[in-house]
Amino acid sequence: MVLFGTLLALAAALLCCGVIVAGRTHEPLMLAAGLLAVIVVAGLYPIATALPTRHAQLQTSLDAIVHRLDEIGESLLLSDETRRAVYRDHDLAAIRKAIHDDVERAQFDGALSLIDRMIRLYGSRDEAEQLRSDVQTARARWLDRKINDASAKLDAILARHDWPAAELEARRIEEMYAESPRVKGMQRRVADGRDRHKHHLEREFLEAASKDDIEMAMHTLRELDAYLSEDEAAPFREVARGVVTKKRMNLGVQFKMAVHDGDWPAALRIGKEIVESFPNTKMAAEIRGMREQLEARATGEGPHREQPGA
Numbered sequence: 293m294v295l296f297g298t299l300l301a302l303a304a305a306l307l308c309c310g311v312i313v314a315g316r317t318h319e320p321l322m323l324a325a326g327l328l329a330v331i332v333v334a335g336l337y338p339i340a341t342a343l344p345t346r347h348a349q350l351q352t353s354l355d356a357i358v359h360r361l362d363e364i365g366e367s368l369l370l371s372d373e374t375r376r377a378v379y380r381d382h383d384l385a386a387i388r389k390a391i392h393d394d395v396e397r398a399q400f401d402g403a404l405s406l407i408d409r410m411i412r413l414y415g416s417r418d419e420a421e422q423l424r425s426d427v428q429t430a431r432a433r434w435l436d437r438k439i440n441d442a443s444a445k446l447d448a449i450l451a452r453h454d455w456p457a458a459e460l461e462a463r464r465i466e467e468m469y470a471e472s473p474r475v476k477g478m479q480r481r482v483a484d485g486r487d488r489h490k491h492h493l494e495r496e497f498l499e500a501a502s503k504d505d506i507e508m509a510m511h512t513l514r515e516l517d518a519y520l521s522e523d524e525a526a527p528f529r530e531v532a533r534g535v536v537t538k539k540r541m542n543l544g545v546q547f548k549m550a551v552h553d554g555d556w557p558a559a560l561r562i563g564k565e566i567v568e569s570f571p572n573t574k575m576a577a578e579i580r581g582m583r584e585q586l587e588a589r590a591t592g593e594g595p596h597r598e599q600p601g602a
Contacts, residue, residue: 560587
């Protein structure tokens with residue numbers, strides 16, 4: 293305000309001098325300069341009155357900042373133990389949340405590691421042990437769900453009798469969930485399933501053969517062939533030989549009847565089955581020799597009344 297008053301006095305003096313000079317010499321330059329100086333100084337009055345208030349506000353803000361910096365400086369000087377004591381509740385809340393998040397993501401090892409840290413840094417053993425129990429319970433439930441899903445998948449493969457795929461799946465389950473005793477016998481389970489199916493085929497074959505159900509016996513025999521070793525097949529060899537002989541004889545009779553009746557599509561179909569099932573027999577060789585003639589008649593391109601020599 294003193295500076296503003298001084299400037300205003302100088303501007304007024306300049307204005308007075310300009311009036312005097314203009315009255316004597318009729319020269320208005322100094323008068324104009326005086327008027328401009330008064331106007332400029334008068335325009336600075338609001339700034340002059342506001343500066344003390346603004347200065348006080350800035351001083352207050354600076355004092356608050358300095359106080360906060362002092363607090364930060366003091367906290368930096370605290371020891372690790374002191375800081376843990378001061379921020380104990382805040383840190384424990386953060387650890388609890390991190391443990392909960394790890395359990396939600398099925399990161400159980402990470403959750404258990406945080407529990408060990410809680411005990412080591414803050415000595416909260418009772419709470420930590422309760423959290424450990426909760427994590428282990430959640431882990432057991434999660435593991436049970438995973439094993440149930442994997443077991444259901446294995447059951448579906450076993451139902452298809454796809455034994456190589458079942459063995460791979462059982463090995464994968466045992467390796468992935470090795471910590472659980474529930475998965476220890478998965479590969480044994482596959483082997484037992486294969487043996488049960490083999491014994492079922494054996495009983496089905498013998499039953500069909502005893503009932504003279506040649507078609508069922510042959511169907512079962514073809515499937516059973518993949519399960520039996522040379523020694524295991526020995527007890528069934530005589531029965532299988534009889535079934536195969538009857539099957540060959542039945543096909544021969546059916547072929548001759550189809551030819552006799554002029555049913556060439558049936559004759560062609562039966563002939564193909566004979567060639568595929570009994571390729572080394574004399575009957576198969578004869579049918580291969582008349583294959584073109586059978587195909588021509590079956591498609592209507594040859595004579596229908598003339599019968600092949602077979």
